[in-house]
Amino acid sequence: MIGVFDSGSGGLTVLEALIAAMPDRDFLYFGDHARAPYGTRSAEDVYRSTLTAVDFLLDQGCRLIVIACNTAAAVALRRLQQTWLSARAPGARVLGVHVPLVEAITGTRWRDGAAVGPMRERPRRLAVFATPRTVASRAFTTEIALRAPTIRVIEIACPGLADAIEANANDETLDRLVRGFADRLRDHPDVRDGIDAAALACTHYPFAESAFRRALPPGTDLLLQPRLVAAALADYLARNPDLDSPGTGRLRLLTSGDPARLDGLLERLPASLRQFERVALASPA
Ligand code: DGL
DSSP, X not given: OEEEXXXXXXXXXXXXXXXXXXXXXXXXXXXXXXXXXXXXXXXXHXXXXXXXXXXXXXHTTOSEEEEOOHHHIIIIXXXXXXXXXXXXXXXXXXXXXXXXXXXXXXXXXXXXXXXXXXXXXXXXXXXXXXXXXHHHHTHHHHHHHHHXXXXXXXXXXXXXXXXXXXXXXXXXXXHHHHHHHHHHHHTSGGGTTOOSEEEEOSTTXXXXXXXXXXXXXXXXXXXXXHHHHHHHHHHHHHHOGGGOOOOXXXXXXXXXXXXXXXXXXXXXXXXXXXXXXXXXXXXXX
């Protein structure tokens, strides 16, 4: 089974795209709802929770795990890969959803910086909407600058947005919140001439896609992560057949929280993505 992990329900936007692209693979999703949101917690705290979740998915037999949480990926993935994973599970691989997004923005391949074609026009000014912890990590600014230094990246932290989505806030509330973040972008000194593109760099935010479309200037190219991640994972599996195994389209959804509290938000998703089982996870090591 391919493991997919998020702090809560945001990773389901990615999972839905993964299943659509690879309907015959088996997926195991884990949402750490008991500890969500991650986006306002310390980097150390996010690292420990991510490690605990990945450890759990390895125990469940996943050899390939997608961290479908930008906060966890930005803060914890490199450290986890460099210090822990090779001893814990030498043959396993853990991938982060920020990678395909940075590749799409910069038009370059993450691992060697080679151009990927056909090259879309690079934005001159790009807004990245993400959680406060992701923005504090500077991961998007740093990784984009390494590959495409001409792109001016303006990161906008969106405190409270993932929580509101998780609480199944109505459109009016999401509009109000997102308008506030779009105003902060508009008032930014580097944005006098507008922006060309905006990336939703939190997997919860596709649930608020319409609010972003309403709040951003017309014509802004909105980069959505789920389908980029799905295309990247399909490509990864084709290049790494040893990590791939044909499945039968099985799906298991696990949460560290209370499945009954997820009902409202999950109604926005296909019925197959609503059947959560509760698991008790040890506190982060
Ligand atoms: N969905 C997560 C992300 O992509 C974070 C939401 C949160 O727990 O704050 O960043």
